[in-house]
Amino acid sequence: MFTALLLLGSACTQAEIVILDSVYWNGNEYLLTSKGTVEELQEYAESLGGNLISINSQAENDFVYDTWGEGGTSDYAGYYNTITIGLTDVDEEGVFVWLSGDPFTFDGFAEGEPTDGSGNGEDYVTYILNNENEEKIGAWNDVNDTYSRGSIIEIGTMNDVPLPFMFTSILMVSFFKKRNIRQGVK
Template sequence: MRLIYLLAVLAAMAQFASAGVLASRFNYSTGSTYHLLESTTWTASQAEARRLGGDLVTIDDLDENNWVYDTFTPLVADAGGLWIGLNDVANEGAFEWVSGEPVTFTNWTASEPNNSGPQGAENFAHIVTKPFLNFVLGEWNDVADNAAMRYGVVEVPGFIQNGSFETPDVSPGRLFGFGDSIGGWNVVSGNTAFLIDQVTNTGEPVDGNQFIEIHGDTIQQTVTGLKVGQRYKLTYYATARTLPDYFGSGSIIATIGGETDHYDYFLPSGSYLYNSPVSPWARRDVEFIAADTTASLTFSGTAAGPLGAIDAVRITAVPEPSTAAIFLLGGMLGMAIRPKRNASAITRPLVK
């Protein structure tokens, strides 16, 4: 019986770890991860956003607005709107982002915001996803704090600069050496870090147009904005290619927060293909707990063997368990470990 309870505890933990999230997408243009939540109120959506390590989305320009609309609207056919972080709860008419970022872009539909509706004060903004009156799809409207088939979009900011290696723009490629900066990355050892542009090379990056090779090199970036004690996940993609004199075994080593990940590869001499990764891109995930608000992230490539390459580097916060999950876990663990009563020790009343 105790085993059954323990299995139930594990199942409950898995359920609550993803409760409320319908889909997640990463935007390489903004460097943020976005989560689509189940339909609920703006207030409940924002509470879930904080648990996930972010806020309801702050939209900085039309490109981001269109990306959010195009990405998530098809996933919820019945959506009455997508909650965003804009609100005027503190001061009527003075809309502000819940993230605290300044309002530099708005996309209100005609005659909005008007704080006029049948359900009371309209203090919360959403992206219009369903035809109604003269509203333009993809623009914004203010509404009251009710579910009404509205789905929150959470933005969890990224912590990596130039994780897709799109800066600087190179064609066909460019070597970087010790002391050079590569759009937020620093070459701290070696002289052959090679930024490659897929336009003139047959290798295809995971995202964007460029990726970087590190062969006997180490690149480093100081990650900032971490929360002490929070668990984070480093994700990156790795591959390797050969040249006539570069084959055999090699490794890429990622290090952050006291954790290390090795991507090991082997390519025989006959696998040579000019300027093309011949090993499929492999996704790598490394979790670490922040001991400080900053952490040093390094990638090192061995000098011998094929040419190792990386792309699509990002760090995201691992969501904390919800309060409900904690209470459920505590209760079920209590039931699981409670000593079984000894029937022989039970004192029964005497029957006269």
């Protein structure tokens, strides 16, 4: 019976994560979620065809704050103080990688971060949306994974499909449509 309860509990965890808000920006869809651990949130993101957000530029960093930070444009602006993003150094301390596989080319850490919690294993990264210290707002902080936090999931759209593939697909559809019309097939 204990095993059945454990299985039921783990099956419910991911189902408890819900999408609170959805915004399109720069060819991608961004989803604000309810709370979960990094592992639960990434698993949920993958089930939707995405990943926890990879922030690759100052413009994307600003978009997150302008949308969900205090005074942002979303109905959920100011809902969370911090949110989980897809950056981690869990495999090698101090070597940060995006869970999406994107190269780590933009650093948005707050001044004095990352700290690894003075050696206490802060291997995941949060985005600071609201803070008493205004200098940290819109910046990142490394944290451990002992708390459930909301997150932003990033899902690529057709902009992620290489142009030659899209062009080839359009030509193929057009070819088969014309061919079927000539053969009397609708």
